[in-house]
Amino acid sequence: MYDLLLKGGTVVDPSTGLSGVQDIAVEQGKIARIEAQVAPQESRRVIELPPGSVVTPGLIDLHAHVFEGFTRLGVHPDQGGVYAGVTTIVDAGSAGSATFGGFPNYIIPQCHTEIIPFLHICQTGLSTIPDIIAEGSIDLDATLRAANRYKGLICGIKARMVSPALEIFGMEMPRLARRAAREIGIKLMVHIGDTEKRYDPTVIRRLLPMLESGDILTHYFTANPGGVLDGNGRLVPEAWEAARTGVWFDTAHGQGNFSFDIGRRIIDQGLLPHCISTDLTIPGRLRTVHSMTEMMTRFLGLGFSLQQVVTMCTANPAKAIGAEARLGSLIVGRQADISVLKIVEGEWTVYDVLGASLSVQQAVVPVLTIKRGELFRPEWGPRPWGWEPDPGPAHFRACC
Ligand SMILES: [Zn+2]
Structure with missing residues (x-):
């Protein structure tokens, strides 16, 4: 019996070449299984990830x-x-x-x-x-x-x-x-x-x-x-x-x-x-x-x-940091450190420290964090509206 099962996320782990929709089972703080389909009955806790969720190390x-x-x-x-x-x-x-x-x-x-x-x-x-x-x-x-x-x-x-x-x-x-x-x-x-x-x-x-x-x-x-x-x-x-x-x-x-x-x-x-x-x-x-x-x-x-x-x-x-044998990849047997992210489509502007702007059409937002098998939900975010950058193209903000 697994402790936790993340179902339906799209895995992106270039370090192992793993990609596509995969279920990830966690047991005793370690990654226990990564497969296209793991039955929900095999886990004490099951999280159905929203479609399009990106699962990374x-x-x-x-x-x-x-x-x-x-x-x-x-x-x-x-x-x-x-x-x-x-x-x-x-x-x-x-x-x-x-x-x-x-x-x-x-x-x-x-x-x-x-x-x-x-x-x-x-x-x-x-x-x-x-x-x-x-x-x-x-x-x-x-x-x-x-x-x-x-x-x-x-x-x-x-x-x-x-x-x-x-x-x-x-x-x-x-x-x-x-x-x-x-x-x-x-x-x-x-x-x-x-x-x-x-x-x-x-x-x-x-x-x-x-x-x-x-x-x-x-x-x-x-x-x-x-x-x-x-x-x-x-x-x-x-x-x-x-x-x-x-x-x-x-x-x-x-x-x-x-x-x-x-x-x-x-x-x-x-x-x-x-x-x-x-x-x-x-x-x-x-x-x-x-x-x-x-x-x-x-x-x-x-x-x-x-x-x-x-x-x-x-x-x-x-x-x-010399920790690649333990961190940074989704591999069965490794410490269960997993990030679930969402990539939102829209119009935002990000700035560098000099105030130069860059228009972006995709914003990465945290959805869930798993650390040594323990599940955490991200807080509201650093901005009044949450995690996304400044809304809108740069020129709308130039006046203020
Ligand atoms: Zn520093």
Whole structure:
């Protein structure tokens, strides 16, 4: 007898090639069966999905901020997680060595969403902004001790290529972060784009060669200094080299680092992003980024196929965090992390952080989330009308 049976959804899982209408049975937190027809009598609980429901592996947000209460920006993990169609959130360095204990002691035990944190090289993480304000902001020994103590929980070390950190440390800042990551044997995630717009934009050319296979570059579509395009709008050669090396490129929208114009130039040159995370924060959720499903909407609007979009928020982020044996695919025997989505047809406008608009005709909306076999219904959504983006074509809104 199964615990849960999802009936009648259209499965989209490019990682396994699974597609079309399939029933999925769940038992003891694991995927027990995937077949065109599973009899309802075989399950204690049966959910008949509305026709057209899209069933994907549980969505993974590779860059968000969920250190709620320890930073001003952190959302409750479930608000960006299971109540938003997302089963796993990678916290991109909200905590440093001085604050990291908050995750295992207070945040992780109190939520349903799986959290995989990066440890910020700044010892106070993002509890204050700017993060690094003096040489004392980095304590390498304390970082190594914390990373060792929480090894297995911490996915990697996070560094932010911003001012004033770069003015204080120069390239020594990412070097220290890389050293910590290598000594512990974990990943390095680097934020590019100087939101203060003060630092040398060519810093990217010195940064990229420091990254190794499996490291993550986040804010790939940033328009701030330090992005991947040169003064002529061409990708710097080091970006191609990093891609060949096996570095993951994540777009991480957030409040300040996502531009459709930059994104289109990158896409036109053919070096596509691997992951499309939110960089969700409290203000970002209300103002600019809204949700993981809206990131999917943006990338459908940019011309990516549904298969590509699903890959960029399931199998690819699972690989980027080294969890692809457990997360990111719908396979019998795997942890039952499943997202049920709806793709609504209509007219909407989405905006980047610079206010540039993009008209979209499809909007992705969360319907159900299954985390380790447990069922969650998404909340109302980040906007007064729910999950869909701003209604109507852009020109109707231009006046206001
Ligand atoms: Zn971030």
